[in-house]
Amino acid sequence: MNVIIPPKRRDKKTSFRKLVNYVSTREEKKPGEAVTHEAISTGTEYVSTPGFGQLVDYVGRKRAAPATEIVSISPEGIQRVLSGEVLCETNCWSLDTAASEMDMTASQNRHCKDAVYHFILSWQGDEDPSPDAVFRSVRYSLKQLGMEEHQYVAAIHRDTDNIHCHVSANRVHPTTFRAQNMWNDADELQKCCRVLEREFDFKVDNGSWHMDEYGDLHRTRRDMPSAPRGAAKREIFSDKESLHGYAVRETRQLLSDVIxxxxxxxxxxxxxxxxxxxGLREQSGGLAVYDLMNPEGVSVKASDVHPDISLVSMVSQHGKYQPAxxxxxxxxxxxxxxDMQNCYMPQLHVRDQEARRERREARAIARDILRARYDAYRTGWEKPDLRSGERFRQIASHCVVAKAHVRDTVRDPLMRKLMYRVAEFEKMKxxxxxxxxxxxERQTLKDTGESRPLSWKSWVEREAVNGDVAALSQMRGWAYREKRIAKERGTQNKSPDAVVxxxxxxxxxxxxxxxxxVMLSKHGCVEYQRNGKTEVVDYGDRVEVYPQSEADQETWWLAAAVTARRSGENAVINGEQKSxxxxxxxxxxxNANNAVHRFSVGNKAQQDRIxxxxxxxREKYRNNAAEMESVPRYDSNEPENTPARVIRDLPRP
Structure with a gap:
């Protein structure tokens, strides 16, 4: 088992309202996400209860007002409540009032700005712990955190591949109103996981602590240090190899062999x-590895490249530091x-490590120049000035001049007043x-995209249209990346046994x-799942079959029924001959059972087999209609809640 501590809000006002809205009531869905009746129905408004209210609603999976049923109450006052399909446990008066009780308790401590504490206990995918084991693990974890008597709500979620339990606790004690200090809580929870794994015979998971055969806890030691945060960000976001990554790639294995x-x-x-x-030099009380071509540039700790070349380790084994x-x-x-066989080139991409280095180096430099040009474009971009204020002032000035001319030329007061009104009318017009x-003019600027600076991708597309080679290379790089991602996703999918x-x-x-x-995706893909696993997929132009076992005949009934809904004129079945x-x-x-839709294909050899x-x-079971009735007909008027029929002995030719 393992523990997860979700990050909290920085403004000290924890609220899960936005998270719940995103998960359950968001309108825009990704192409692969399923379309359900709940997703398209009008969402229920949530009570604006900041802090504990939103967290309890989330861990309890409460959308509107699910029916709650008290399962048991212990002598200590701990209740187990079934909220819809989620089993919860709380030591408050009730699950419905738990949020209000915790908020009232938290309000008694004016120094604690955020009293909500939330963590998740998660088990591996092939584990199925009992509710007693889960809630005992929750209580033990709270006890080790010093929150044994604090208010809490725990909820078991089984709607994912890993069974997990959300725990929302109040840091403020219900009697003393003192806030519990949560320093070093991650380490304490990791220790709890190791102890609980031994006590309840859970599978041992990786973590910052491990337990030896005598039951003693020890901090897990990493063989090799991880990449520094700055180096990892450089390689992730800019696709440029960091000095740390270069040093590790070129020297770590060689140093390990020599040591x-x-x-x-x-x-x-x-x-x-x-x-x-x-190069290697003394720096800030330790050893640092730097680039010989750029000594004044960035450097990395020697122990990050290899832990055995730290200053302490080298001095203890080989004496005082000696220069090169x-x-x-x-x-x-x-x-x-x-001989210097290789050197660090920061302008190269991470993947550029082998042949065609010169050409890739030129392309990397060209893309850097392209990005610099875009940055200059963004820096120097100015919004088109329509001079609206100046043009309004010109109209007003023209009205003032017209009134002055009337005042100097017209002597009749009534006529002068009338002409003043005419000048005002012309001004308003x-x-x-x-x-x-x-x-x-503003609409024109908006339609042409000149009202705001172009995005990086739009600007590159415009430059590529104008004939810029670097921009065209950048667009091809994006297309190659999307193709690579799609290919990786395709290799992860299981190949179907049969395709129609x-x-x-x-x-x-x-x-x-x-x-x-039945699961409908946004792009129109229909998946037929059983026990959370997809067995038949209807893409429109083809149907793929993924049976879970050879004895899974109902999957083949379903695939045949889906195929029978088509005309069958050009239908062809490919795959393994057995399938x-x-x-x-x-x-x-x-067909022999007189189904509503006949199963047929366009291939003559396959149709002859049918x-x-x-x-x-028909000949064999002409006098035994009861056995043929066990075969599902998939009639269109069959109610959706019809119980599944189990076919024990499949008749075979």
Missing amino acids: AQDNMSWDRLHNILYTRGL PPVYNPDRPEDGML AMAELRLQLRE YFGPGDDAPLLRNPTHD VTRLLDSGAVL DVTESWF
Whole structure:
């Protein structure tokens, strides 16, 4: 088992409202996500209870108001409540009032700004711990954290591959109103996992602590240190190899071999690093590895490259630090000169480690220049000025001039007042026309994309259209990356046992059946699942079959029924011969049972097999209709909640 401590909000006001809305009521779904009735129905508004209310609602999977049923109450007042399909445990008065009780208790401590504490106990995918073991693990963990008497709500979730338990606890004590200090809580929970694994015979998981055969806990020691945070971010976000990654790739294995042979020394260490374009120096009380081509640049700790070349380790085994020896001995020129075989090139991508280095180096430099050009474009971009204020002031100034002219030329007061009104009317008319014109100009800027700076991808596309080679190379790099990701996803999927191909536009509706659950994806893919595993997938132009075992006949019934919903004019079944034959025979049995939709294919040899098998079944079971009734017909008027029928003995030709 293992433990997960989700990160908390930095403003000290923990709330799970946004998380719940994203998980359950979000409108935009990814292409692979399923479309369910709950997802398209109007979401229920949540009570705005910050802190414990949102957390309890999340761990209890409470969407609207699920029915709660008290399962048991212990003498200590600990309740087990079944909230919908989620089994919860709390030491509050009730599950419905747990959030209010914890909020009221937390309000008694004005120094504790965020009293919500949340962690998750998770078990491996092939483990199925009992509720008693789970809740005992929760209580033991809270006891080790010093929160044995604190209010808590624990909920067991079984809707994922790993059974896990959410625990939401109140850091404020219900009697003393003192807040529990959660320093070093991750280490304490890791120790709890090791103890609980031995007590309840759970599978041992990896963690920062491990237990030996005598039951003593020891901190897990890493063989090799992980990459520093800055080096990892550089390689992840910029796709550029860091100095740490280069040093590890070029020297770590070589250093390990030399240390294993007990041939390490200061001179040998300096020479190994020099051949790879690296140097070693004393820095900040330790040893640092730096780039010989750029000594003033970034450096990495020597112990991060290999733990056995730290200053403490080298001094203890090989004496005081010694500087690098000369690479050339003028007194013995016959010995030759130490050769630098390789050097660190920060402008190269992480994957650039082998041949075609020169061409890739030029492409990397060109892309750096392309990015610098885009940064200059963003820095110097200015929003188009429509001079709206100036144009309005011009109209107002024109009205003032017109009024002054009237004042100097017209002597009749009534006529002068009338002409003043005319000037004002002309001003209002011109301003109204100017507003409409500005609206059109802003809309034009918005349509052409000139109202805001272009994004990196849009700018690269524009430069590629204008004939920029670096921009075109960048677009091809993006396309290659997407293709590689799609290929990796494809290799992870299991290959189907049989595939039925159809003609274009030969679609069929969803097939409600008593044995499988129907899952509809956003892109129109229909998956028929049983026990959470996909067995039949309808992509529209083809149907793929993934039986879980050879005795799983109901999967073949379903695949034949889905195929029968098509016209069958151009249908062809491909795959292993054994699987193709079984699907053909399953379709023939459906036809012999007078199913609503007949199973047929376009391939003549396969159709002949179906006809012969169907005739054989009709002749054999003409006088035994009861046995043929055990074969599902998948009628369109069959109710969705029809119980599954188990076929024990499949008739075979």
